[in-house]
Amino acid sequence: MNVYRYDGTFAGFLTCVWDALESRAEPTAFLLPADSPTLWEERAMEADRARARRLYTALARRVSPAFQVLIARGFLTCLPEKELALFTLIRRGFQEGDRVRLDLSDPVMARVNLALTKMWTEWDHLKGFIRFSDLDGVLVGEIEPKNRVLPLLASHFAARYPCERLVLYDRTHREAFVSDRGQWKLLPAEDFRMGPAGTQERAFRAMWRKYYKTIAIEGRLNPKCQSTHLPKRYRHVMTEFLTDEQLEQELPEQSAQARPLEGAPSSLKQLDGDVGR
C-alpha cells in the first residue's frame, strides 16, 4: 500500500507509476504538495524525467499510440482521483494491450472517457467563447476552465493568429499562454490583471455588444436554449455580457473548484521543456 506525494506534473505522475509498477504495491492515493498530510506513510516522489520519458514511450510502443494520447489527455482532466484511474488503466494496458482502450463499459475506462468527453466539450466551448482585448497591440484574454485545457487551446490560437502577440491566462490553474508571432510557451503565473483598454478597443467592444443585442430575434427569445448552449459559468469573462468596468476590475476570488498545479506543463512536448511552434 502506497501513498504518493508528487509535484503535480505529468513527469512526476509517470515517475510514481514507474515506482508503483516496479514495487508491485497497490497505490492508494496520489497527493499534491498542497494537500494536507495523511496518517499513512507517504512516499515523496521527485519527478524523474528520464524514467517518465521511457514510460511514456512504452505506452505507445507496448500498448498503442492512441493509448498514450489517452493517458496524456486524461491527465489534463479534472476527474477526481484521476491519477488512480489512469494508473489502473496503464497497468491493465501493459497486461492486456490496446484492448483496454476499447473496453468502454469497464467502470474505470468509462469514468476516464466521460471526463475526457467533458474536457473536449469545454475545450470546444472555449475555442469560441474566449474574448481577447487589444491592449497596446497585445491580444489579452482570460479563462476559468474546470479542466486544464490551456495546453490544448495553445496550439489552436497560435495557428489562428500567427502574426499577433497573445496572452491567455488560466485563472483556475494559474498559468499563462504567451505567444509571440507563432512562437509560444506556457508559463506559471500567480497573479494576472488585465489593464485598462484604449478608446479604439472600447469602440470595438461596444460594436460587438450592439451587434450581439441586435442579432437576437425578439419573437423567438429563448433563454433556456441559450443557457444550454452557452452555460452561465463562461459568461463572467465574455465581452458581450460585461461592461468595460467589469472587464477590467480586480480578479474575483478563485472559485472553489480551482486546484492550483505547481507550474508544470504536461504533454510530451513540454516534458522536456520544449517550446511549441
Place this chain on the structure above:
Amino acid sequence: MEVMDKLTILADAAKYDAACTSSGVVRGGKPGAIGTATNSGCCHTFSADGRCVSLLKVLYTNYCCYDCAYCVNRRSNDVPRTAFTPRELAELTIQFYRRNYIEGLFLSSAVLKSPDYTTERMIEVLRLLRTEYHFNGYIHAKAIPGADPGLTYALGLLADRLSVNIELPSESSLQLLAPDKTKTAIFKPMAQIRDGAAQSKAELKLYRHAPRFAPAGQSTQMIVGATPESDRHILTLTEGLYRKYRLKRVFYSAYMPVSNHKSLPAPAGFKPPLLREHRLYQADWLLRFYGFTAQEILDEDHPNFDAALDPKSDWALRHPEFFPVEVNRADYEAILRVPGIGMRGAQRIITARRCGPLSFEGLKRLGIVMKRAQYFITCSGRMLPGLRFSSDSVYRRLTGLEQVALGEEGWRQLSLFDGNVG
C-alpha cells in the same frame, strides 16, 4: 453615418437568415495570414433567442429593388437604409476576428441596382479581406439570383460556402409572395455552384494549386409556416435538394410576421411555428446522419409530424416489426434507428462490444440514456428486467418525456400546430 449605426441597421436586416455555420472546410494556420477553419465549425456565442453566432452576419446593403412580401428589406417597407463600404466591412471583420468574437464573415445583401452590381460589391469586400488583409478564416457569401454566372464564380473562388435561398417551399408560394423571383432564377445558380464545386474538386486531384471554388459547398434556406405546404412536401423537397444539388445544409426559418401583406398570416396574434421548425430540423438530421428517407419519416397517411413526438420515436412506434434491436449483434445502421441512441452512442456500442457482451449496466456506463431506448432494445436477448409496457403506454411515456424536454413554452406551441395532437 457611423460604422456603429451601419452595423446595427445591416445586422438587424440580416438576422432573419437562419444559417450561421462555419463548417465544411479545414484550413490550418498560414504564416503571414490570419485565421483558420475547422471541419465542424465553431460557435462563438449564443444570442438571447438561443441561436448560435458563429459568423459576423450582415448585409452589404439593405437598399433593395425587389418587393418580396415576406421580407423586411422589401422596397415598399419604410426602414432606414444604408450600405457599408468594402473597406469598412473588411476592417470590421478583421477587428472582430482578432478578438475571437467571430469565426468569419457571412455576407449577404439586398439587391442594390441590379444583381450584377450587388455581386461586384460583395466580391470587392471578399477580395480586400483575402488579398489585402490575408484573411484565412471562414467566409459564407450569398449568391444573388440573377447575377452573371461569371460573377458568381468569382464570388465562389473567394468564399468557402455559397448559398442561394429558395425562400419558399413551392413555386406557387413564390409567385404569390415573391413575384420578382422565379424558381429558375433560384435553381440556376444552385446548379452552377454544384457543378463548379465538383469541377474544382476534380481539378484539385490533378493539380494541387487549382483554384478552390466554394470548398465548403452550398446551403439554402426556406421559410416555413407562411404558406400552406405540408411537412411531407417540405421534407421531400429537402431530400431532393440534398440528392440533386448536393447541398450541405438546408435551413428552415419559422415565419416571423414582418409585414402586413394580404397573402400572409396576419401579424396580430400570429406566433412563429417554432415547434414545427424544430421537428423539421430533427427530421433533417435523420435524413443526413441516420440513414432515413423522407418517405420513411412521413408518408401519404402521415403528411405532417406528430407534434407531440420526435420524428424518430414516431417512426419507431409505427414500425414495431423492426424492434427490439439486439445491441450485441445488430449492425450500426440498426442501432442508429433506436430512439434515444445517437451517432456517438451507436459508435461506442460497436466499439465496446468487441470486448465482450454488453449488459444494461454496461450501456449506462457508456453514457446511453435509457429513458427512450429501453423500450426498443435487448441485451443478450433480454429486455430491461422489470419493464412492463404496451404500445399505448409507450406512446404516453414518450410524449411525456417530450413534454418535459420541450418545457412549458414549447408544449403550448402544440395548440398552434396543425398536426394530429395525440
